[in-house]
Amino acid sequence: MTANEKKHSDEAIARTMVADRRHFHERPEEGWCEFETTAAVVERLTKLGFEVLVGADAVDPENALGRDPKKVEAAMARARENGVSEDFLARSGGWTGAVGIWRTGRPGPVTAFRFDIDCLEIAETDAPEHEPNRLGYRSRYAGFSHACGHDGHTAVGLGVAAWVAEHADTLCGTVKLLFQPAEEGVRGAAAMAARGVVDDVDWFLGAHIGCSAHLGQVGVSHEGYLATTKFDLTYTGVPAAAGSPENGRSALMCGAATCMSLGSLPGHSGGITRVQIGKFVSGTARNIVAEHAAMLLEVRGETTEINDYMEENVERTVKGLAAAYGVEYDLRKVGHAVTYRGDEEAVALAKAAAAEVPGVESVVDMNAKIGSEDCTVLIRRVQSHGGKAAFFYFGCNHHGHHKKDFDIQDEQSLPIGWGVFTNFLKKTNGLGN
Ligand SMILES: [Zn+2]
Structure with a gap:
C-alpha cells in the first residue's frame, strides 16, 4: 500500500x-x-x-x-x-x-x-x-x-x-x-x-x-480499579395481621436490620472499602407483616482480598439476620470484577x-x-x-x-x-x- x-x-x-x-x-x-x-x-x-x-x-x-x-x-x-x-x-x-x-x-x-x-x-x-x-x-x-x-x-x-x-x-x-x-x-x-x-x-x-x-x-x-461484587438479596418471611404479630415473620424488619448492619460494617486496614445498598423494596400494606423484601447491593475493595473480606461480611450478616428474624434468604451474586x-x-x-x-x-x-x-x-x-x-x-x-x-x-x-x-x-x- x-x-x-x-x-x-x-x-x-x-x-x-x-x-x-x-x-x-x-x-x-x-x-x-x-x-x-x-x-x-x-x-x-x-x-x-x-x-x-x-x-x-x-x-x-x-x-x-x-x-x-x-x-x-x-x-x-x-x-x-x-x-x-x-x-x-x-x-x-x-x-x-x-x-x-x-x-x-x-x-x-x-x-x-x-x-x-x-x-x-x-x-x-x-x-x-x-x-x-x-x-x-x-x-x-x-x-x-x-x-x-x-x-x-x-x-x-x-x-x-x-x-x-x-x-x-x-x-x-x-x-x-x-x-x-x-x-x-x-x-x-x-x-x-x-x-x-x-x-x-x-x-x-x-x-x-x-x-x-x-x-x-x-x-x-x-x-x-476497585474489585467489586454485586448482589441481589431477597428475604421471604411469613405474612400476618398487625394485631397478631407473633404469627408473622417480617421480611421488612430483617431488611431494615440488614441496611443498618451492612452500613456500619467496619472497613479494612489494608485499603479502600465500599458498601452500598442502592435499592430496598418491601411491604404491601400498613397493617400486614411484610412477607417479602428485595434489595440491590454491592461491595468494593481496593484489592481483590479486601473485596473478598467485604463479600464474606455480607454473606455472614445476611445469614445471621435471616436466622435472627426467622425468614428465608436468597443472596445471589450478579456481578463481579477484580x-x-x-x-x-x-x-x-x-x-x-x-x-x-x-x-x-x-x-x-x-x-x-x-x-x-x-x-x-x-x-x-x-x-x-x-x-x-x-x-x-x-x-x-x-x-x-x-x-x-x-x-x-x-x-x-x-x-x-x-x-x-x-x-x-x-x-x-x-x-x-
Ligand atoms: Zn463504560
Missing part, C-alpha cells in the same frame, strides 16, 4: 466507524440483550473474513452473571421485529456477544482486544444541543441510551477488524476481537473468560473512552502505540482508583496463563458518564482509540518485528 492509499484507507475506516457508532447509538441494548448489536457485529466480521464465535461458543452460560431471562426474551422479540434473522437468533441460542478470530497462518503471537457493547438504562436527554438530537441519531428505545460510550467501543472494534482484514499480509500470528456483552454491572466478562477465549492470548489490550481523559489525550493505566495490574511490557507498548497516533496531544499515566470494570476479569485470566495485558483510556470531552447528555465527539475521538489498537498490533504482530 502506498502512503496515499494508506491515508485513503484510514479515512474510509474512520468514516465507517462514525457511521457504525451512530447506528449503534440509535439502537442501544442493555446487558445480555444486545441481539441487534451482536447480529450487526457478526455480519460485519463474517463479511471481512473473520472466523466468528457466537452464543455459547463465545460466552459460558454457566458463568453468566445478572442475566434476566424475561428481558432477554423481550429483547429477542424486538430484534426479530427489527429484522434480525431467525437463523441468527437460533445460532445465538439466546446469548449475546461474539469473538472474531483472524489467523494469519504465519507463526506469531495471539493478540486479543476487548470491546464492550451494552448500553445503560438511562433516558437520553431531549436537549436540542445534544449532538445525537442535533444530527438525528438519538436513541430509538425509550429509557435506554449509550451513556457510557460503548457504542463507540463497538464501532472501534469493527474499525480494527476492517484494518486487520486489509493489512493481513503485513501481520503474523492470530488476532482475536472480543465483543463483550453486559459490562455494566460487571456481568459479562466472567462468562467470556470461562469460555476460554483468552486462554491462548499472549498480548491483551482493553480500553474505555472518556473517563478522566479529555479529547486528544490518551491515558495508559498501570494499576487501579482489580487491575498492567504488565509493564504491555503498558509500554500501549504508550508507544498511542504516541504515534495522529491527533494525540498527550500520553499520560492514568490509574482509576474508585471505579470498577470487568475487563479486569479477562486481564486476570490472560495473566494467569502467562499473557501480558494493559488498559488505556482514549479521551473525549463529556459532562460525566452514565448521564443523560453523555457525548463523545465521535469524529475525533474514535480514530484515536482505533489508532492505539492498530499501532499496538503493528508492534506485537507486525511482520519483521
Whole structure:
C-alpha cells in the first residue's frame, strides 16, 4: 500500500466507524440483550473474513452473571421485529456477544482486544444541543441510551477488524476481537473468560473512552480499579395481621436490620472499602407483616482480598439476620470484577502505540482508583496463563458518564482509540518485528 492509499484507507475506516457508532447509538441494548448489536457485529466480521464465535461458543452460560431471562426474551422479540434473522437468533441460542478470530497462518503471537457493547438504562436527554438530537441519531428505545460510550467501543472494534482484514499480509500470528456483552454491572466478562477465549492470548489490550481523559489525550493505566461484587438479596418471611404479630415473620424488619448492619460494617486496614445498598423494596400494606423484601447491593475493595473480606461480611450478616428474624434468604451474586495490574511490557507498548497516533496531544499515566470494570476479569485470566495485558483510556470531552447528555465527539475521538489498537498490533504482530 502506498502512503496515499494508506491515508485513503484510514479515512474510509474512520468514516465507517462514525457511521457504525451512530447506528449503534440509535439502537442501544442493555446487558445480555444486545441481539441487534451482536447480529450487526457478526455480519460485519463474517463479511471481512473473520472466523466468528457466537452464543455459547463465545460466552459460558454457566458463568453468566445478572442475566434476566424475561428481558432477554423481550429483547429477542424486538430484534426479530427489527429484522434480525431467525437463523441468527437460533445460532445465538439466546446469548449475546461474539469473538472474531483472524489467523494469519504465519507463526506469531495471539493478540486479543476487548470491546464492550451494552448500553445503560438511562433516558437520553431531549436537549436540542445534544449532538445525537442535533444530527438525528438519538436513541430509538425509550429509557435506554449509550451513556457510557460503548457504542463507540463497538464501532472501534469493527474499525480494527476492517484494518486487520486489509493489512493481513503485513501481520503474523492470530488476532482475536472480543465483543463483550453486559459490562455494566460487571456481568459479562466472567462468562467470556470461562469460555476460554483468552486462554491462548499472549498480548491483551482493553480500553474505555472518556473517563478522566479529555479529547486528544490518551491515558495508559498501570494499576487501579476497585474489585467489586454485586448482589441481589431477597428475604421471604411469613405474612400476618398487625394485631397478631407473633404469627408473622417480617421480611421488612430483617431488611431494615440488614441496611443498618451492612452500613456500619467496619472497613479494612489494608485499603479502600465500599458498601452500598442502592435499592430496598418491601411491604404491601400498613397493617400486614411484610412477607417479602428485595434489595440491590454491592461491595468494593481496593484489592481483590479486601473485596473478598467485604463479600464474606455480607454473606455472614445476611445469614445471621435471616436466622435472627426467622425468614428465608436468597443472596445471589450478579456481578463481579477484580482489580487491575498492567504488565509493564504491555503498558509500554500501549504508550508507544498511542504516541504515534495522529491527533494525540498527550500520553499520560492514568490509574482509576474508585471505579470498577470487568475487563479486569479477562486481564486476570490472560495473566494467569502467562499473557501480558494493559488498559488505556482514549479521551473525549463529556459532562460525566452514565448521564443523560453523555457525548463523545465521535469524529475525533474514535480514530484515536482505533489508532492505539492498530499501532499496538503493528508492534506485537507486525511482520519483521
Ligand atoms: Zn463504560
